[in-house]
Amino acid sequence: MPNVAYCGVYDANGREKLANGLNRRIVGYFTSWRVGTNGQPAYLVNNIPWTNLTHVNYAFATVGSDAKLQIGSGANNPDTGMTWPNNPAAAMDPALPYKGHFNLLAQYKKKHPGVKIMLSVGGWAGSGGFYTATTNADGSINTNGINTLADSMVAFLRQYTFFDGMDIDYEHPTTNNEAGNPLDFPLSKPRLAGLMKSYNVLLKTVREKLDTAAVADNKYYMLTIAGSASGWVLRGEENLSGLKYLDYASLMSYDLHGGWNQYVGPNAPLFDDGNDGELKAGNAYQYGGIGYLNVDWAYRYYRGALQAGRINIGVPFYTRGWKNVTGGTNGLWGTSPTVSDTVVCAGVRTCGMGATGIDNVWYDLDANGNPTPGGGNPLWHALNLQNAIVPSYLDAYGVTEKTLSGTYTAHYSSTMAAPWLWNATRKVFLSTETAQSIAAKTQYVVNNDIGGIMIWELAGDYGWDAAKGEYGIGYTLTTNMANAFRTAGAYGALRAETAMPETSAKVSIALGGWKLGDSNYPINPVMTVTNNTSVTIPGGSVVEFDYPVSAPATMSDQSGYGLSVIKAGYTGPNNIGGFKANFNRARFTIPAWQSLAPGASVSLTLNYTLPISGPSAYTITVNGVKYALSEEYPELPVVLK
Numbered sequence: 252m253p254n255v256a257y258c259g260v261y262d263a264n265g266r267e268k269l270a271n272g273l274n275r276r277i278v279g280y281f282t283s284w285r286v287g288t289n290g291q292p293a294y295l296v297n298n299i300p301w302t303n304l305t306h307v308n309y310a311f312a313t314v315g316s317d318a319k320l321q322i323g324s325g326a327n328n329p330d331t332g333m334t335w336p337n338n339p340a341a342a343m344d345p346a347l348p349y350k351g352h353f354n355l356l357a358q359y360k361k362k363h364p365g366v367k368i369m370l371s372v373g374g375w376a377g378s379g380g381f382y383t384a385t386t387n388a389d390g391s392i393n394t395n396g397i398n399t400l401a402d403s404m405v406a407f408l409r410q411y412t413f414f415d416g417m418d419i420d421y422e423h424p425t426t427n428n429e430a431g432n433p434l435d436f437p438l439s440k441p442r443l444a445g446l447m448k449s450y451n452v453l454l455k456t457v458r459e460k461l462d463t464a465a466v467a468d469n470k471y472y473m474l475t476i477a478g479s480a481s482g483w484v485l486r487g488e489e490n491l492s493g494l495k496y497l498d499y500a501s502l503m504s505y506d507l508h509g510g511w512n513q514y515v516g517p518n519a520p521l522f523d524d525g526n527d528g529e530l531k532a533g534n535a536y537q538y539g540g541i542g543y544l545n546v547d548w549a550y551r552y553y554r555g556a557l558q559a560g561r562i563n564i565g566v567p568f569y570t571r572g573w574k575n576v577t578g579g580t581n582g583l584w585g586t587s588p589t590v591s592d593t594v595v596c597a598g599v600r601t602c603g604m605g606a607t608g609i610d611n612v613w614y615d616l617d618a619n620g621n622p623t624p625g626g627g628n629p630l631w632h633a634l635n636l637q638n639a640i641v642p643s644y645l646d647a648y649g650v651t652e653k654t655l656s657g658t659y660t661a662h663y664s665s666t667m668a669a670p671w672l673w674n675a676t677r678k679v680f681l682s683t684e685t686a687q688s689i690a691a692k693t694q695y696v697v698n699n700d701i702g703g704i705m706i707w708e709l710a711g712d713y714g715w716d717a718a719k720g721e722y723g724i725g726y727t728l729t730t731n732m733a734n735a736f737r738t739a740g741a742y743g744a745l746r747a748e749t750a751m752p753e754t755s756a757k758v759s760i761a762l763g764g765w766k767l768g769d770s771n772y773p774i775n776p777v778m779t780v781t782n783n784t785s786v787t788i789p790g791g792s793v794v795e796f797d798y799p800v801s802a803p804a805t806m807s808d809q810s811g812y813g814l815s816v817i818k819a820g821y822t823g824p825n826n827i828g829g830f831k832a833n834f835n836r837a838r839f840t841i842p843a844w845q846s847l848a849p850g851a852s853v854s855l856t857l858n859y860t861l862p863i864s865g866p867s868a869y870t871i872t873v874n875g876v877k878y879a880l881s882e883e884y885p886e887l888p889v890v891l892k
Contacts, residue, residue, distance in 0.1 A: 270365030276703025314380025416473025427487035433598030487768020510605030539803025555799030555865030559743030568711025572626020700743030756891035
């Protein structure tokens with residue numbers, strides 16, 4: 252849209268202007284609920300490491316039954332009502348018409364104007380409203396609901412002007428059955444067929460309404476997502492065609508293994524090691540030998556549609572863990588017993604045996620009010636366990652164990668860049684992050700020209716409390732990231748690695764006809780080429796495109812068009828230690844007898860085995876001249892029109 256105030260956020264080369272001397276993003280999620288109740292340590296706005304971040308994502312707003320954005324209400328809600336009178340650093344500004352975290356955010360935005368503050372909407376426990384707001388019960392698009400939600404987002408940004416945009420954390424708009432929060436299944440299951448169509452319309456509508464508001468307000472409003480990194484979830488998210496509407500995507504490249512099943516492995520491995528127990532159990536290595544439960548695979552998936560600089564990898568400042576683990580090497584790739592309990596397993600049929608008690612201080616409550624097993628701990632608690640420190644905060648977290656049994660021994664896989672603690676006495680495995688693993692991921696971001704890192708969540712970072720003789724909330728890992736990113740080069744701003752033509756044609760190519768995710772093997776969307784020019788495109792014209800190495804270089808078609816891979820970015824036999832390239836390039840020829848008159852289309856059915864975003868870098872060769880597509884490269888001169 253013309254007249255959008257991009258220059259307030261982007262430089263002349265199309266890169267985002269980043270605060271605090273950082274050349275890559277550090278996006279930190281700040282959660283509204285760590286307010287210091289029950290004696291637990293508070294993590295308030297004044298605790299945010301403002302000088303080492305580029306973005307703060309405030310978690311969470313939700314979507315109400317009226318399809319409007321919803322934040323807390325009442326005097327005790329942390330968003331706009333709560334106060335902390337005993338904390339001088341969290342004093343309210345009485346000139347503002349609201350209190351709570353928003354009052355503090357407004358104050359700190361004045362002190363750190365370059366740090367962008369985003370409102371994150373949804374989250375694991377707060378995504379249910381998205382289903383009904385975007386998708387009708389019969390699976391059709393809820394256009395009125397989408398417009399209502401988007402309008403309420405604009406109204407919110409105009410009311411709370413210290414926010415810079417919206418972060419959509421919808422978990423998950425996939426067509427896979429029983430993905431996302433089991434409590435949302437009654438809403439998601441009837442709507443499966445329409446969820447991705449509605450999601451793409453939601454992103455397009457929010458982008459358009461934010462841009463319209465930006466012109467009126469002379470202030471650019473950002474739109475980002477927290478995107479799934481699970482190959483299974485992404486299989487039901489088609490090719491994520493809505494990514495083009497975003498400023499960037501932050502990948503939830505964690506929770507790749509956890510107590511929801513019995514397969515014991517790292518929470519957020521950077522790379523595959525060829526031994527993933529869950530993938531082996533599902534015979535998933537048959538697809539080109541690719542291990543897909545790791546950060547590197549997730550990044551390559553999104554790279555199919557986005558520049559490297561529009562992607563942030565996610566890192567967890569928390570643990571995942573199991574108990575009663577058998578097999579594996581120091582627990583790694585072992586298994587836990589399975590549990591069949593609709594309460595403990597939160598509505599799914601079976602789950603693994605998650606760690607509990609002293610190994611599980613950051614937990615949600617189940618339907619009976621008991622801690623949900625899962626081994627969820629801030630990284631500072633993991634360090635106390637590792638160093639045999641009985642910490643002072645156990646009572647505040649409801650932990651009745653006051654003694655440590657066994658030894659929590661630290662281990663590290665250099666192949667996966669994945670650390671963990673193993674207690675052989677308790678048979679407990681806790682997947683962690685450490686300075687070593689974060690350094691590996693930070694270097695990976697730098698080496699691959701990636702936009703940056705997203706942190707879930709800031710309160711899990713650690714520091715040493717000498718007065719208490721224990722680890723607690725701190726800034727160690729965030730500081731390490733910032734130090735590395737201040738000396739890094741600029742992030743990658745180019746989408747294509749293939750040399751593109753200097754002119755374009757008014758030809759569009761789209762993927763559609765998707766099966767529901769659980770039925771989407773092999774993956775067989777229909778690719779449709781449409782001639783939007785005023786001339787006939789002859790049969791024999793050649794189409795080429797890039798697709799990411801998240802799928803093996805074996806793409807073909809079922810329509811007799813001879814689609815084949817002409818350049819393989821991945822040749823196997825496996826991706827142990829990471830992929831070495833981003834793209835495969837494919838080609839097909841429109842049959843000689845199939846000329847395309849103006850407005851006509853031709854379709855072919857693709858065949859591939861692991862999900863991709865994109866494709867991208869399309870070209871079409873007509874009468875010996877190669878063109879880019881004008882819809883993908885609108886800045887190029889349109890010659891074939």
